[in-house]
Amino acid sequence: MTIRLEETTDWPAIYAIYAAAFGQSAEADLVRNMESDRELILSLVAYAEEPAGHIAYSHLVLHETPPIKACVLAPLAVAHPFQNKGIGTTLVQHSLDRLRADGYDLVTVLGDPRYYGRFGFDPKLAEKLETPYDGPYLQALALSDKGNDARGPVSYARAFAELN
Template structure:
């Protein structure tokens, strides 16, 4: 199996990322979501896993997007993002690509002084990165608990109650 490199997504990668998302998910909803989040200016960090180390022409094997969340109350200075979606090419799953994307993404977010990351996903997978299941009395989001998980970056404590709003394109997912 060839090596892969984790890199920032480039504008020229948009078509390949869309093709990957359409192949990795049962419907094009996630591909449409990524396009809408980019157009709306909601993207904070977008990474790809490229086939072949340091090969800008390598096929895109994985993709990860972090988008800005709104924290309430408005005077709260915490910076929050959500991890969605994470995709790995069919046939290349279970090879460490998704794990590498998440680890690199979290390291970059912490270095840029983000405070909170939310993800809606499998607690067994995301728990290994330090994500904790949300508690309905402390975390107010439109998504179900416990699949809605959080991770605090850095050393700032979370408030007793946290209300987070997702960018409008997420509403289209239903």
């Protein structure tokens, strides 16, 4: 299995992965809308003869602490036959390494803390932010010391407003 940047020809398979994982097209639509808005900062595919999983990140604007470079992890899915084989973990770890190397200070995610906690995502760090998703499922991970100082209101990529 290799992890690489998404290519145009991957899209039908990625769409199918999200549709099967979530039973709807909203997550796949989110990826495409963020891309057309130029708000997608990283889109990676786990490839095992076919796309087996996908992860995406978009810009997050921190209004009170703008020098902190922040992004949002969403969405993430692994195709059903490939689940529980470490592919999701590899996608998250690989992408976090890339973001750290690209100078990102903070990542937020909305999801199950039992999954994201293993990567260091913490609901406590996210409590200092004011987002449309505040609550126990909102978590944050500092990729640098600076990331721990993030606070206040944030703006997600426009396409998130179309979810639900």
